[in-house]
Amino acid sequence: MDPAQQPIGSSMASSGGDTELWRTTLSRVIPMIYGMFVRRGIHPSLAEELTQKSVFDAYRGRTEFDPSRGQVDAWIVGIARNNLALEMRKRKNSQAMQPDLMRHLAALDTAVLPDEALECDEMRILIRRAMSDLQDNERQVLHLRYLEDRTVPEIARQLKITDKAVHSLLYRAKISLRDKQIQLQPLLREERRP
Amino acid sequence: MKQNNEPFDSNISRLVKLAGDSERPSEAFTEKLIGEVLGAEKTAELQPEMERKYPMKANWIYRISTAACVLLMAGLIGLFMMPSLSKSKRVSAYKNSLPTYYDQRHVYTEVTPSESIPRSAPVTPYFDEIRYPSNWKEIVANSKANVLTPAHGGTTPPNSEPFDAMFFKNYGVNPFVDTDDDRFSTFATDVDTGSFTLCRSYLDRGVLPPRDAVRVEEFVNYFKYDYPAPRNDVFAVYADAAPWKFAPDRPNTYLMRIGLKAFELSDADRKPAVLTFVIDVSGSMAAENRLELVKQSLRLLVDHLQPDDRIGIAVYGTNGRKVLDHTGVSNKGRILNAINALSTNGSTNAEQGIRIGYEMARQAFRPGWINRVILCSDGVANVGQTGPDEIFKLIKSKVDEGITLSAMGFGMGNYNDVLLEQLGDKGNGHYAYIDTLDEARRIFCGNLTQMLQVVARDVKLQVEFNPGAVRSYRLIGYENRDVPDAKFRDDKQDGGEVGPGHSVTAMYELKLWNNEPARNLATVFVRYKDPDSLAPTEFNGLITAGCIHPVIEETTNDFLLAATVTEFAEILRQSYWARGAMLDDVGRKTTILMSRMPGNNDIVQLDTLVRTSRDLMHLKKDNAEPDSGLHDHPVIMNEDGIIR
Incomplete structure (x- = not known):
């Protein structure tokens, strides 16, 4: 039987019996709703946050799920869609303001970047070019830490270096990335000027 | 740069994720999230x-x-x-x-x-x-x-507001009152600044604030004015006025400023304090690094407290709990460890958190010290659905025992401005909204003594206008601080609390009789209680026509600043009495102020906000759909930003 068809709702009230069922369901649904957020232009970090929120909402409200009305996947995706709609509506009015990337990059140390800055194409191109300009070990450590969400000990094992060396490498890589971005931004703007 | 600079680390993490082009989350993220959800089951937090x-x-x-x-x-x-x-x-x-x-x-x-x-x-x-x-x-x-909506919005369908679940209250706009009908204007003082910083936060996000979020008095009182502090008395009162036209069709109108300044006290002379922080760690505090901002703010505060001061911490998510027993600031490491370990989870059970905080404060109570509960939250949604009256009753009873409360607001979305403001008011503390670390620094470092110590309780002002000189008057702001004229001398009537060095500014728009020879305009009565003995004191001062500057160019910079801020707030809240007022005009005044007072960052900030508001109003006009005629209060701007 397809796990999506299993009557997960009826066993929701008990905590122990359906843990494996939930694990299977979440393994399937989490990539689905994360992809939905990213395809709608939400930047990956926020997509992770919204995914987390949707999954917690679903799990917290699981007694409200009625299996007779549809599959559990569709129910969780519906919750995610509501969260997406809330997010889009929240920023509806602010989209008209063009983010000033140079100003945001210059203040990278002290102010949290706004979502709008992270979601413009220019920032995406800029970060990819800056990443490609980094040294190999710097790029690799950033990739492992932030794209694969590995912990420092895991990275240390993989790169066969000490935890302390990973911390040090990460620190240098972050500084290099920031500096590269600030250097590249005016050049990129010049290139993209029609 | 410090190694653990949180905004920088967070920015880099978010930026690097942009470099990935996968529409799938990392396996580690998926595994961790599943682990969190299923692991939280064991802590009863997510049990059905x-x-x-x-x-x-x-x-x-x-x-x-x-x-x-x-x-x-x-x-x-x-x-x-x-x-x-x-x-x-x-x-x-x-x-x-x-x-x-x-x-x-x-x-x-x-x-x-x-x-x-x-x-x-x-x-x-x-x-x-x-x-x-x-x-x-x-x-x-x-x-x-x-059965309540989860604090963060949960599965609630979207509505038409730019931010979810922002709660404001419309207190109306004071009307013009003929002095023949009522020559007394009475109100309680207010030194809060939450409305200004909250509206600033809206504008920084590129959104015009809702009109109900604007409280003019909190805008005016956010700015510092150069009132000399009294040396021998508790308060000094200042007044000045100048011709000022909010609207072209109101001739012979004047703006009058009344300033009340409390005596100053150095940080070293402040009473020692027992502070009990009640911190919201519900899931919504994870958004926009809100909890991080709270933690950063607390770290700043710890650095600026005196060694005798004591700090205790309670938190609430789904349930409330004690995190740190009251500990002397000399043991800074223990306090910082407790602050650093705070993390978000669950829904919002504010009531339980507040009760636990008050119980901790009661146990750590020290007579003669400042005993203050400080609530840090992005909203006071409550899984208990206890009405605010129950919380107010608790707070009121504790105020009588000597424990006061300050409310600090954080975050945008699911924010209950009304309740937080009333909590600060009923708790005899104050209410502030912290949108940035700079604001936290301003409150917890620059104004800490003002925030904690009270030099006068239940402060009320009554202005008696001279009907022979003033035809009618309008108190601008203080709508929710109205006190019946007859209760001015009723010492059971709640007023505002004022700290050392605090200044309270009230603005009146006046219509004077034409061709009236110079004479007394009004008398100001101030009544307050001693914070320790609760003995009432009253004094008064006369405002003569000599306080009126004949032309606006001759006014002081302070007056021009207060008047400009008043006009800005009136336009933002779409006041009936500011029809015809233009943000372009306000912008010109802020430019003059910047040239007259170079280096004043508050004015630079005001100028930025005025210009952002003007641009947003133009945008709103450009994007406006044809008016269906169904709105209660249609607002249409012309190209100059005129509200019609």
Whole structure:
């Protein structure tokens, strides 16, 4: 039987019996709703946050799920869609303001970047070019830490270096990335000027 | 740069994720999230409603053994406690007490005595003053009458507001009053600044604030004015006025400023303080790094407190709990460790958090010290659905015992401005909204003594206008601080609390009689209580026509600043009396102010906000759909930003 068809709702009230069922369901649904957020232009970090929120909402409200009305996947995706709609509506009015990337990059140390800055194409191109300009070990450590969400000990094992060396490498890589971005931004703007 | 610079680390993490082009999350993220969800089950945080409501029902062995124990105990008690009538009386008394408890909490759920009679364990896990049934949290959180939207919005369908669940209240706009009808204007002082910083936060996000979020007096009082502080008295009063036209069709109108300045006190002379922080760590505090901002703010505060001061911390998510017993600031490491370890989880049970905080404050109470509870939250949504009246009653009773409360607001979305402002007001503390670390620095470092110590309680002002000179007047702002004229000298009437060095500014728009020779304009009466003895004091001062500057160019920079801020706030809140006022004009005044007062960052900030508002109003006009004529208060801007 397809796990999506299993009557997960009826066993929701008990905590122990359906843990494996939930694990299977979440393994399937989490990539689905994360992809939905990213395809709608939400930047990956926020997509992770919204995914987390949707999954917690679903799990917290699981007694409200009625299996007779549809599959559990569709129910969780519906919750995610509501969260997406809330997010889009929240920023509806602010989209008209063009983010000033140079100003945001210059203040990278002290102010949290706004979502709008992270979601413009220019920032995406800029970060990819800056990443490609980094040294190999710097790029690799950033990739492992932030794209694969590995912990420092895991990275240390993989790169066969000490935890302390990973911390040090990460620190240098972050500084290099920031500096590269600030250097590249005016050049990129010049290139993209029609 | 420090290695653990949180905004920088967060930015880099978010930026690097942009470099990935996968539409799938990393496996580590998926695994971690599943682990969090299923792991949280064990901590009861995410247990479904029925299971939390009757946690032991599923365990039949436990039920049978409990029933056997109860029967055995009942038999033993019956043998030793004669006559048996007294026992039935006690049980019926307990049963009768149940409805009272539930009525008080506004939760009307039928609970059978067998489910509610507390076991022999302590009635609450934290303190034993409040005698609730042992499972009251579950009952309150899960009763059918009580199914609430999760604090962060949850599965609620979207509405048409730019930010979800922002609660404001429209207190109206004071009208012009003819002095022939009522020559007295009475109000309680307000030194809050929350409205200004909240609206600034809206504008920084590129959104015009809702009109109800604008309280003019909080805009005006955000800025510093150069009133000389009194040396021998508690207060000094200042007044000046100048011609000022909000609208072209109101000739012969003047703007009058009344300033009240309290004496100053150095940080070293401040009383030592027992501070109890009650921190919201519900899931919504994870958004926009809100909890991080709280933590950064607290770290700043710890650095600026005196060694004698003491700090305790309680938090609330789904449940409230004590995190740090009151600890002297000399033991900074322990306090910082507790702050650093805070993390978000669950829904918002503000009421329980506040109760625990107050209980901690009661236990750590020191006579003659500042005993203050400081609530840090992004909203006070409550899974208990206890009405605010219950919380207000608690706060009021504790104020009488000498424990005051300040409310600090954080974040945008799911934010209850009304409740936080009232909590600060009823708690005899104050209300501030912290949108940036700079604002936290301003409040916790620059104005800490003002925030904590009170030099006058229940401060009220009454202005008696001279009907021979003033035709009519309008108090701008203070709509929710109105005090009936007859209650000015009623010392039970609540007023505002003022700290050392605080200044309170009130702006009046006046219409004077034409061709009236110079004479006295008004008399200002100030009444307040001593914070320790509560003895009332009253004094008054005369405002003569000599206070009027003949032309606006001759006014002081301070007057021009207060007037400009007033006009800006009036336009933002779409005041009826500011029809015709233009943000372009306000922008010109801020430019003049910047040239007259170079290096004043507050004015630069004001200028930026005015220009952002003007641009947003133009955008709003450009994007406006054709007016259906169904709006209660249609607002249409022309190209100059004129409200029609």
